[in-house]
Amino acid sequence: MTGSSFPLKDEPTIISSSILREVKVEDAVGMVLAHDLTQILPGQFKGRLFRKGHVVVSEDIPKLKDIGKENLYVIELAEDDLHEDDAAGRMAVALSGENTVYGEPHEGKVSVKSEITGLACINREVVDEINRLGEIALATVMNDSVVYAGEGLAATRAIPLIVPEVKVKAVERIADDYRKRYGRAPVSVRPLQSMKAGLLTTGSEVFTGRIVDKFGPAVRAKLEALGSEVAEQRFVPDDRQTIVKEINYFLQQGYDMILVTGGMSVDPDDRTPGAITAAGTDIVSYGTPMLPGSMLMFGYLQGIPIFGLPGCVMHDPYTSFDVILPRVLAGDTIVKEDIVGMGYGGLHRC
Structure with missing residues (x-):
C-alpha cells in the first residue's frame, strides 16, 4: 500500500482474526465502519455524519450516496474481537463505582468523571495490573486526590482499532475480584463530610x-x-x-x-x-x-x-x-x- 493506511479494493487486511475490507455501499449493511465519515453542506454544516464503529443499516444507504460514497471501509469482527469503542466502554462499566459517571466512547476512549466533590478512591495495584495486559490502557488521577463534580477521574482506552475480547474479560475479572474482596469498585469517589x-x-x-x-x-x-x-x-x-x-x-x-x-x-x-x-x-x-x-x-x-x-x-x-x-x-x-x-x-x- 502507498499513500493510505487502508487496503486497496479486494485486498482485505487481517487484524487479529477480524478483517478490514473495502465493500460496495449496498453490501455494507450490518458491517462496522472502520473510520469516521464527514458530511459537508456548504454554508450549513460540516461535521461527522457517521462515527467510526457505526453499524451500517439500510436507511444509511441514501445518506452515504449523498456524500459521494460508493464504497466503504468496514470491519468484519471475529467472534473473539471487539471494536475499540466497545472495549473502552466495557472497561469503564467494570471499573466505575460509587459517585462516578462515564460518558460515551469516542475514538476508543471513555472518560470517567466524579459526580460529587470528594476524594478519589483508586487502587494503584489494579491500575498497574490492567496496564500490564497490553493493547488497553487505564489512566487515573492519584488516590486521595480531591476531585470536584464533573472533573475527570479516569479514562479507559483501547490502543488498536480491534481488541481481543480476552483482554477486556481480564479487566472485568480484575474489577470483579476487587469488588468481592473490598466491597467497592476500583475507581470511585468518597464523599466529604461537612464540618x-x-x-x-x-x-x-x-x-x-x-x-x-x-x-x-x-x-x-x-x-x-x-x-x-x-x-x-x-x-x-x-x-x-x-x-x-x-x-x-x-x-x-x-x-x-x-x-x-x-x-x-x-x-x-x-x-x-x-x-x-x-x-x-x-x-x-x-x-x-x-x-x-x-x-x-x-x-x-x-x-x-x-x-x-x-x-x-x-x-x-x-x-x-x-x-x-x-x-x-x-x-x-x-x-x-x-x-x-x-x-x-x-x-x-x-
Whole structure:
C-alpha cells in the first residue's frame, strides 16, 4: 500500500482474526465502519455524519450516496474481537463505582468523571495490573486526590482499532475480584463530610490590630471549597496559657475541628506548638516531609482533629494542609505513617 493506511479494493487486511475490507455501499449493511465519515453542506454544516464503529443499516444507504460514497471501509469482527469503542466502554462499566459517571466512547476512549466533590478512591495495584495486559490502557488521577463534580477521574482506552475480547474479560475479572474482596469498585469517589471548625489566630501583631489578619480569609476559602466552614474565629496574643484556654473554649463549643494559626516555627517566641501540646492533644506529628507546609502540626484532642497551621497556608495554593484536610473530611483517622508517606511527591516548590 502507498499513500493510505487502508487496503486497496479486494485486498482485505487481517487484524487479529477480524478483517478490514473495502465493500460496495449496498453490501455494507450490518458491517462496522472502520473510520469516521464527514458530511459537508456548504454554508450549513460540516461535521461527522457517521462515527467510526457505526453499524451500517439500510436507511444509511441514501445518506452515504449523498456524500459521494460508493464504497466503504468496514470491519468484519471475529467472534473473539471487539471494536475499540466497545472495549473502552466495557472497561469503564467494570471499573466505575460509587459517585462516578462515564460518558460515551469516542475514538476508543471513555472518560470517567466524579459526580460529587470528594476524594478519589483508586487502587494503584489494579491500575498497574490492567496496564500490564497490553493493547488497553487505564489512566487515573492519584488516590486521595480531591476531585470536584464533573472533573475527570479516569479514562479507559483501547490502543488498536480491534481488541481481543480476552483482554477486556481480564479487566472485568480484575474489577470483579476487587469488588468481592473490598466491597467497592476500583475507581470511585468518597464523599466529604461537612464540618464546622473553630479558628484560633495567634500573634500579638494581629491581636493588637497592627497588621491585618490574612489567615482567616485563606482558611475559610479552603474549607468552603470542600463544603465545610469556619464557624467562629478568635484572636489571641502570643501567650501559651491564653492559647490553651481558647483551644479548650473551642472544644467546649463542640466544633468538629480546631485550627490554630501562626507561631508554628522554632523561634523562641512561637508559643503555638507548646500550647497545642499543653491542651492535652495527642500529637500525631509536628512537622511533615512536604514543602510547603513542613512546619504543620496535627493531632487529636479528645478525638477532635486539631491543626497547627504554618504561615505558608496564607499564601501558597497547595500545602500539607491541603493534603491532610480532605482526608479528615472524608472520615479518615490520620496516623504517623500517613504523614511519612507525604514525602514522596511532596516537593511543590524549589
